[in-house]
Amino acid sequence: MQRHTGRFSIYIRPFSYLLDLIIINFLATILLINSLNSFYYHLFISFSWIVISWNIGFYEVYRFTKSSEIVEKIGKQYAVFILVNFAYIGYFLKFSDPSTILKFISTAMFLIAFEKLFIYYFLRKFRVVYGGNFRRVVIVGEEKHTSHLVEFFNENPNYGYKLLQSFDLKTNKKEKIQECFEFVKENKIDEIYCALADVSNTDVNNFIDFADNNLKTLKFLPDEKELTSRNLKLDYYGYIPIVSLRNIPLDDTANKLIKRTFDLIFSFIIIVGLLSWLTPILALLIKLESKGPIFFKQKRNGLNYHEFDCFKFRSMTINEIADIEQVSKNDPRITKIGKFIRKTSIDELPQFFNVFLGEMSVVGPRPHMVSHTEMYAKKVDKFMVRHFIKPGITGLAQTNGYRGEVETETDIINRVKYDIYYLENWTLLLDIKIVFLTVFNTIKGEEKAY
Structure with missing residues (x-):
């Protein structure tokens, strides 16, 4: 049931962003006079380039996009980038020699256009000659x-x-x-x-x-x-x-970049600011109570149904059914320290390493054990839709009462409904709202947090 599409555009687009920004800033350094080579001007041209490209869809080039459409995008980007540069320089720097700026932007756009069209035609040739990315x-x-x-x-x-x-x-x-x-x-x-x-x-x-x-x-x-x-x-x-x-909003490159940036910043803050000192303390407490590793890892299904190792602080004694049987209320396998870290959701914190590595997101559909995923895929309509985006540490379903153990079929059906709504209506503000509701519910305490 695994989905293999051989798609690598997710790597090409960030590379194109980075390469274009390098070209712009490098040419500004060697072609413009010293008075223009300030940190603020370089910051301005980088920021304005990204904003303009998002608004005109400069990097939204797909396998079915016509070359004439790419040339049109290049022309629009060129025209708007010139206007905003002249506006910035005229207002803030009172610079009166337009030929220097025109030469800089024209040279940059020529190189970027060459690079963009080269990648476009190279990928087309690559598909035909090597049979890749079909x-x-x-x-x-x-x-x-x-x-x-x-x-x-x-x-x-x-x-x-x-x-x-x-x-x-x-x-x-x-x-x-x-x-x-x-x-x-x-x-x-x-x-x-x-x-x-x-x-x-x-x-x-x-x-x-x-x-x-x-x-x-x-x-x-x-x-x-x-x-x-x-x-x-x-x-x-x-x-x-x-x-x-x-x-799916997260199919859009700009939205992917926004969400990934949010994930990286948030996970880095948690790893450095919290896990750096909390992990040694919990390691000692976990080891003192029961034998076994500090971390528990379990195979789960993520984006496009690919399996990954999901990390948690170990909250149970070592048992052979950990990958088969879901935890229930008053489960005898749960240790004393395990009961506390599960109640407060501290056991989930190592999943921020999964987020940092790109296997999960801070917010998204919660991943299930592989055995449960296969079972629900057969029983619950549209269950597999959840795998069109990365799984999350928390999600819309979890903030609406559907966290923890799946006790009835209604639980999993409603969880899927919330997950699909999230997938089709994602915004960064929705992610931030879900994070705040998760923190609030954890502090308040939840009935199914066990």
């Missing part, structure tokens, strides 16, 4: 509605899509849909493309449920009659419109 896809629908997309995928391997199968729904629609589902699971398909004109509302819901529960990306070829009547996210592959029904 997404395995299937198409579902009648040939008259899907032939253009089939042709697009077959004739444009540089976009990085590998069409493995096309399912024609002209006859035996139910059987073909079921055949498609089986094929997707057996062949590790990444994305499903479905023609809306050929499926009913019930079929659409079945596709959505299947994609959510199996952690697959689902996209639609829209019926032209439906385009004006629905609020949908629309992209274009060449001239072919493609619809995505689930919009």
Whole structure:
């Protein structure tokens, strides 16, 4: 059930940000006169570059983005960056030689444009020659509605899509849909493309449920009659419109950067300011009461269903069922010091190391034991959707009464509902609110904190 997509754009974009800022600041140092080479001006050009790029989507370049769109983005970035620079210099420095600034910005933009287009075309060539970073896809629908997309995928391997199968729904629609589902699971398909004109509302819901529960990306070829009547996210592959029904804010590069920065700062503060002195004290108390390691680590499922070692302070005696059986109220396995650190959630603090390493986030859906994840994936509808983002130390479900032991099926169903709401409505302010509510609930004390 593991999801392997071979995507590395998450590394390319931060690298592009960093490289562009290095180019800008280096050229400012060698091309501008000393009066402009102040710390504040370098800070200004770095900050303004990032703000402008976020607003015009300068780094929002995908495998289906046209080269003409990239050139348009470069032109917009160039024009706005020139304006803000002239405004800053004219207001704060009263500098009267525009040719120097124009030369600096033009040279910087030329190098950045070359770098951006080089990466774009290099990735296209890399996909064709080496077969890297491909997404395995299937198409579902009648040939008259899907032939253009089939042709697009077959004739444009540089976009990085590998069409493995096309399912024609002209006859035996139910059987073909079921055949498609089986094929997707057996062949590790990444994305499903479905023609809306050929499926009913019930079929659409079945596709959505299947994609959510199996952690697959689902996209639609829209019926032209439906385009004006629905609020949908629309992209274009060449001239072919493609619809995505689930919009995840954390798929956006800028939002990922904001959340990761928040995670790094917050986890660093906790590790240095709290764990640096608390860990030796707890280590002594844990060791004095029972034999075994200070830390307890357990395999859990994170982003894209990948497994990772989740860290905690050990709160139980060593037992063989720790990875199978969930802790319950008055559990005899819990030690005296363990009861205290579980009640106060101190046992969770080592997970800030997981956050710092990028395996978790401060806020997100709580990760479950691997055995429980597999069980809930079969029993609870849309449970797998939680794995589209990183798991968290705390989450929206936990601040709304669904922390700790899952006692009934309602507990896990409501937890999933809160997790999906968070995933589709993420903001930094929501993260901050959840952190404050978590601290407040910990101080107040919670019934299910055991």
